[in-house]
Amino acid sequence: MPYYSLALDIGATKTVGAIVINNKIIKLIKKPTASSTGRFKILKNIEQMIKDLIAQKEVAGLKLKEIGVGLAGQINQKDGLVISTTNFSSDFKNIKLTKILTDKFKVPVKLNNDVKCFTLGEARFGIGRGYQNIIGLTFGTGIGGGIMINNQILTGKNNTAGEFGHMKISGHWLGPVHVCGCGEKFCFESVASAKAWLKLAKKFNENKANEIVAHNIAIGLQNLCQILNPEIIILGGRLIKQEKILVKIKKEFLNQTKHYPWLKNTKIVATKLGSEAILLGSLI
Ligand SMILES: [Zn+2]
Known part of the structure; x- marks a missing residue:
């Protein structure tokens, strides 16, 4: 069965979610992050974004392989932990986001700081x-x-x-x-x-x-x-x-x-x- 990946860019203002197949983005969804609404609501929004992407017709019959998340905050990549954020609500810190999403969606999750992702993305596929x-x-x-x-x-x-x-x-x-x-x-x-x-x-x-x-x-x-x-x-x-x-x-x-x-x-x-x-x- 062919595979697809999901990628999320979670900024303080908006969250962009994408369906990615063979390093090509085939569908984008954008929503406000509502970063000031508190930890519980922000996490709910992230999960809902992933569910919305999985429900798209473009991936009907395909199998989800992995989820990548770039988040505007300080990230301990090894432990899949959001250490802190400076532009989100003050309780959005010390969150094991990788574990939360892996438990929920049963696929490997990669988490990194958004601009480290940006730099890697440009280096591999862009102007870098x-x-x-x-x-x-x-x-x-x-x-x-x-x-x-x-x-x-x-x-x-x-x-x-x-x-x-x-x-x-x-x-x-x-x-x-x-x-x-x-x-x-x-x-x-x-x-x-x-x-x-x-x-x-x-x-x-x-x-x-x-x-x-x-x-x-x-x-x-x-x-x-x-x-x-x-x-x-x-x-x-x-x-x-x-x-x-x-x-x-x-x-x-x-x-x-x-x-x-x-x-x-x-x-x-x-x-x-x-x-x-x-x-x-x-x-x-
Ligand atoms: Zn400062």
Whole structure:
């Protein structure tokens, strides 16, 4: 009997579910994550998304092989554990999500941080093909990161290497600095995420928001390049869908790295696969 896989991209704002056959996405469903509604409801929504995918006519007569989950949080991949999340309700932490889903659906479940999945997906199937040293960043409600060095995803002790959103940035803001979802001030994501952009666009205008956020993003990228020396930086998330901001980020990055010839050829590109990178990467 032919097989299919399911992949979920669970962000703080929306959840995307996909049916995947032979590394190709053949059906997508989107729903709000309702991440502020509490642990019980969020888990119910995840289970319902999987049930909805299994019920699609495209997979009638096929057998479910596996489920991949990319989640916007800190994940202990070995234990299939959601350690914590900063943009979900405060009780959505310390959850053995792999066990919950394996018990329910009786198939192997892979769980990883969404942007590690994004970086893997782009490296294998997208614009990162052929590169061995890649940084992936996504700019949505928060900022997520994935690091691939010499073809290996860096994990660190708790698989949380790449939590770029909470590194501290003394960027521009033009107003009182607000507190990040993690409880701290001056986090990268509180001055450079899509959420930060929206606040600035409301306060000033879109051009000013682009200018400030691009400047802040370029500071973050410059720091990451000094530490990790990637060949290519792949940017994704809803903020990057605007062509104008990508142009500004590249310009700011060149400006901020002009004294560092060793960073001269670092490529900055927009994602090719978008959220499909997370979905395909969750099954790797
Ligand atoms: Zn933070």
